Amino acid sequence: MFFNKKKSDLRDFTPAELHDALARHAVTLVDVREPGEFAAARIHGSVLFPLSSFDPQALPHDPAKPIVLHCGIGRRSQAAADLCRKAGVEIAGHLAGGLTAWLQAGLPVVTVDPASGKTVDRA
Template sequence: MLREPGDSRQERPVAKSAKDMVARARAKVENLDPAAVAAELERGAVLVDLRDHPELAAAGRIPGSVHVPRGMLEFRADPTSPYHDEALDPTKRVVLHCASGGRSALAAATLQEMGYAHVAHLDGGFAAWAEEGRPVETV
């Protein structure tokens, strides 16, 4: 946190950094490379894009992906929620991705906690997908 000169507020230590949380999530979830995600899509997996609208508009999206902004994931994934998205089914294979893999690792761990047994994430995110020259469509 940046402070102005003379700011006397005590700085509180962070118990867990975002980097630590992502590392722990990656250790708990299935991490897939772009080739593995492409194979999952061919087998009928649901691919969930967690990025925000401006990110999709700027970079495009993976064809066939379902857009669920990270802030809405738990509500869209919960079958009892009025915001539930029918594409998200705890019994189906669900693969998540974000821009680089941090948010999707955290989100995959969250879905596991919610009872999703067949969840994974695209390690390296959309950036890894695009770097390999895999299909991208404009939004």
């Protein structure tokens, strides 16, 4: 499940697999997009660690909840995974296709209502 050797060892989570893991509280989801993207739409329960200032050593560490990375389409999460590998920080994988794949699968996100500024869970 973990990778620590080479980029090709990175596990691709499908949206359904990640959704199930999050429902079981079995993973820590790290969003590597930028703050504006995170504010516009995010997966409930994800934590923000933007790639522009990404520090693998600062990631939350809970052996019972391995880290899964995600971004918009999967490129930045792969780049962040490579940084983790180089730093010797183990992660479980990343969301293949990123938030785009998550949304295409019809899974819920947290957004901001532009009229009120309130946070809204959307299916």
